Amino acid sequence: MQKKRVVFNYPPHVVEQPVISKLVKEFDLTVNILRARISPKEEGRLVLEITGKRQALEAGIHYIRELGVEIQSLAQDVKWHEDRCTHCTACISACPPRALDVNRQTMEVSFNRDKCIACEACIPVCPYQAMEILF
Ligand code: SF4
Ligand code: SF4
Structure with missing residues (x-):
């Protein structure tokens, strides 16, 4: 099983298509929507975590790209x-998945974009x- 965190940028002509349900039903992928900003007939953006077998993931992402959806890694959008x-640590307790974390010995804060x-x-x-x- 593989997991990818990605951002889908939808052009207006794709916004009303059942893209996510196709990923689930036809490619046997698990899709967790982390954030969504989609309006009918306008461009949209979804932040997703997609899990599935490697080949199914690749096929699903290929299918989405063919529709005209631009896909990028979530890591590119968080800086x-x-x-x-x-390294004030004010953010540490606010970060649910501990992507921002502190080394208690050095008190240095680090950011793990994969989390x-x-x-x-x-x-x-x-x-x-x-x-x-x-x-
Ligand atoms: S990223 Fe976190 S540790 Fe760094 S300055 Fe902001 S709140 Fe403080
Ligand atoms: S670093 Fe943590 S708190 Fe900030 S956006 Fe990522 S998960 Fe959320």
Whole structure:
């Protein structure tokens, strides 16, 4: 089994198509919607976690691309500006999956983008605007 966290950017002509249910039914994938911003007849954005067998995942993503949906890794859309981070740790307890974590010995904060679910909980608690989510 493989898991991918991705962002789907929908063009208007795809927004009303049952894309997610096709991924589930035809490709036997499990789809967890982390965030959604979709309006009828307008462009839309979904942040998803997709789980399934490697070949099924590749086939499903190929199918989505063929529809004209632009797909990118979630990691590209979440930025930790390390140069702004003062390692104050204010964000640590706010981050549900512990994508932001602190080494208790050195008190250095680190960001693991593979764990991030783009929930935005860190944005309001960071006094230095060190976290940025580009959607
Ligand atoms: S967006 Fe959510 S999951 Fe990602 S680092 Fe911020 S609080 Fe953690
Ligand atoms: S709240 Fe902001 S400045 Fe403080 S540790 Fe987290 S990312 Fe760094």
